[in-house]
Amino acid sequence: DQQVKQNSPSLSVQEGRISILNCDYTNSMFDYFLWYKKYPAEGPTFLISISSIKDKNEDGRFTVFLNKSAKHLSLHIVPSQPGDSAVYFCAASADSGNTPLVFGKGTRLSVIA
Amino acid sequence: EADIYQTPRYLVIGTGKKITLECSQTMGHDKMYWYQQDPGMELHLIHYSYGVNSTEKGDLSSESTVSRIRTEHFPLTLESARPSHTSQYLCASSASRVDTDTQYFGPGTRLTVL
Numbered sequence: 001d002q003q004v005k006q007n008s009p010s011l012s013v014q015e016g017r018i019s020i021l022n023c024d025y026t027n028s029m030f031d032y033f034l035w036y037k038k039y040p041a042e043g044p045t046f047l048i049s050i051s052s053i054k055d056k057n058e059d060g061r062f063t064v065f066l067n068k069s070a071k072h073l074s075l076h077i078v079p080s081q082p083g084d085s086a087v088y089f090c091a092a093s094a095d096s097g098n099t100p101l102v103f104g105k106g107t108r109l110s111v112i113a
Numbered sequence: 114e115a116d117i118y119q120t121p122r123y124l125v126i127g128t129g130k131k132i133t134l135e136c137s138q139t140m141g142h143d144k145m146y147w148y149q150q151d152p153g154m155e156l157h158l159i160h161y162s163y164g165v166n167s168t169e170k171g172d173l174s175s176e177s178t179v180s181r182i183r184t185e186h187f188p189l190t191l192e193s194a195r196p197s198h199t200s201q202y203l204c205a206s207s208a209s210r211v212d213t214d215t216q217y218f219g220p221g222t223r224l225t226v227l
Contacts, residue, residue: 002155004155009153034215034216036218041221041223042220042221043117043119043203043204043205043218043219043220043221044156044203044218045218046215046216046217046218049215089155089156091216100146100158100161100171101146101158101216103148103155103156104155105153105154105155106153106155
């Protein structure tokens with residue numbers, strides 16, 4: 001049973017527009033959420049995180065929104081750039097990070113110039 | 114920029130061979146992890162360690178073994194490789210903190226067993 005779900009396997013966005021990647025989770029004990037970006041043949045790169053005590057965290061072009069009641073989080077990239085094309089993984093952990101991360105299957109983002 | 118290294122980056126071997134995938138980090142992180150990822154799939158945790166001489170199995174059953182004799186080093190060993198072990202293996206580490214646990218990943222090892 002998948003605890004972290006990314007229901008869109010792929011997403012195409014035009015350069016300069018907003019990219020919105022979504023993630024749902026089922027475990028109400030998750031209290032820390034992260035987004036990673038992965039290029040082929042490389043390891044995932046940490047992008048941004050959010051604790052369950054917040055509903056928004058922003059870092060440059062990247063913003064993560066958390067809706068605890070809906071068990072949903074989203075990553076917004078504005079403006080999208082061709083270099084953002086990669087697979088994005090959502091991950092979650094419980095107990096303030098003292099349990100291992102659980103990852104979603106990822107969403108492949110293609111930013112078209 | 115995280116300082117975590119994996120060797121080799123690519124490995125092609127025959128069935129039945131014993132292999133060790135190396136992972137080292139220079140950040141002094143207590144926690145280290147091994148994940149396995151097939152193309153288009155999620156990362157599956159296969160082993161983790163929260164400190165020296167401490168290792169645990171992850172969610173995905175694996176025929177591999179790990180050791181943690183030094184803080185910075187977390188090698189993964191396959192005693193007898195099989196084609197079903199073909200995958201990408203990712204090592205990660207994180208610091209022990211009260212409120213957050215951001216994991217930093219190495220570049221991965223792409224293993225192909227013929």
